[in-house]
Amino acid sequence: NYTPLTYIYKAAATPGASTLLLLHGTGGDETDLIPLAKQFGEAFNILSLRGNVSEHGMPRFFKRLGMGIFDEADLRFRTDELVNFVKELAIKEGFDIDKLIALGYSNGANIAGSMLVMYPNLLKAAILYRPMQPFKQLPDDWKTDRQAPVFLSNGKMDNTINPLHTQQYSDALQRAGFAVTAHEIATGHQLTQEDVATSIKWLNSLY
Numbered sequence: 296n297y298t299p300l301t302y303i304y305k306a307a308a309t310p311g312a313s314t315l316l317l318l319h320g321t322g323g324d325e326t327d328l329i330p331l332a333k334q335f336g337e338a339f340n341i342l343s344l345r346g347n348v349s350e351h352g353m354p355r356f357f358k359r360l361g362m363g364i365f366d367e368a369d370l371r372f373r374t375d376e377l378v379n380f381v382k383e384l385a386i387k388e389g390f391d392i393d394k395l396i397a398l399g400y401s402n403g404a405n406i407a408g409s410m411l412v413m414y415p416n417l418l419k420a421a422i423l424y425r426p427m428q429p430f431k432q433l434p435d436d437w438k439t440d441r442q443a444p445v446f447l448s449n450g451k452m453d454n455t456i457n458p459l460h461t462q463q464y465s466d467a468l469q470r471a472g473f474a475v476t477a478h479e480i481a482t483g484h485q486l487t488q489e490d491v492a493t494s495i496k497w498l499n500s501l502y
C-alpha cells in the first residue's frame with residue numbers, strides 16, 4: 296500500500312531529455328531545489344518530490360531513530376515506494392526512466408543512495424550532497440552493470456557526518472562499480488554555491 300508523493304514536474308523543451316530527480320533535505324519540500332536545478336540549464340526535465348514521512352511536521356523521505364540513525368526497514372519500504380511512483384510517473388508524464396539523474400541533499404541524498412543500493416541499475420547518474428551511507432551493512436553482492444557516475448560532496452566542518460564514514464561509503468560505491476567523483480568543501484552541512492558549481496561542471500563534462 297504505497298501512497299502517491301506530492302511532486303512538481305517540468306518538461307524540457309527537447310523531447311528525450313534526461314530528468315533531474317530532486318530530493319530535498321529534512322524540513323524541505325518539492326519547491327526547495329528547483330532554483331538550484333535551473334542552474335543546470337534548460338536541457339533537463341525536472342521532477343521534484345516531497346518526502347512523505349513527517350518528523351514533527353518536517354517532511355523527510357524515510358524515518359530515523361536519531362540523528363544519522365536510520366530506520367532501515369522504513370528506508371527500504373520508502374525506496375520501493377518512491378521508485379514505484381517515479382516509474383508510474385514516467386509513463387504518465389512521458390519521460391525516459393532510463394535517463395534519470397538523482398540530485399539529493401542530506402536526507403534526499405540518503406534515499407538516492409538507497410536507490411543506488413536497492414536498484415543499482417536504475418539511475419543514469421547521481422549527485423549526492425552531504426550523503427551518509429544509507430544502510431549500516433551493504434549487500435555483499437552489491438554490483439551495478441551500468442557503472443553510473445556518482446558525484447558526492449561532503450563538508451569538511453560538517454559535525455553531523457564523520458569524514459571517515461564518507462570515505463568508506465565512497466569506496467563502497469566504487470567497489471560496487473559506480474564511477475565516483477568525491478569533493479570535500481570547506482564548509483559545514485549546509486549546501487554552498489561551490490557544491491552546485493562543481494556538480495554542474497561535473498555533469499557537463501559527462502554528457
Ligand code: MLT
Pocket residue numbers: 320321359362363364401402403405427
Ligand atoms: C538523515 O536523516 O537522512 C540525515 O541525518 C540527514 C538529515 O536529514 O539531516
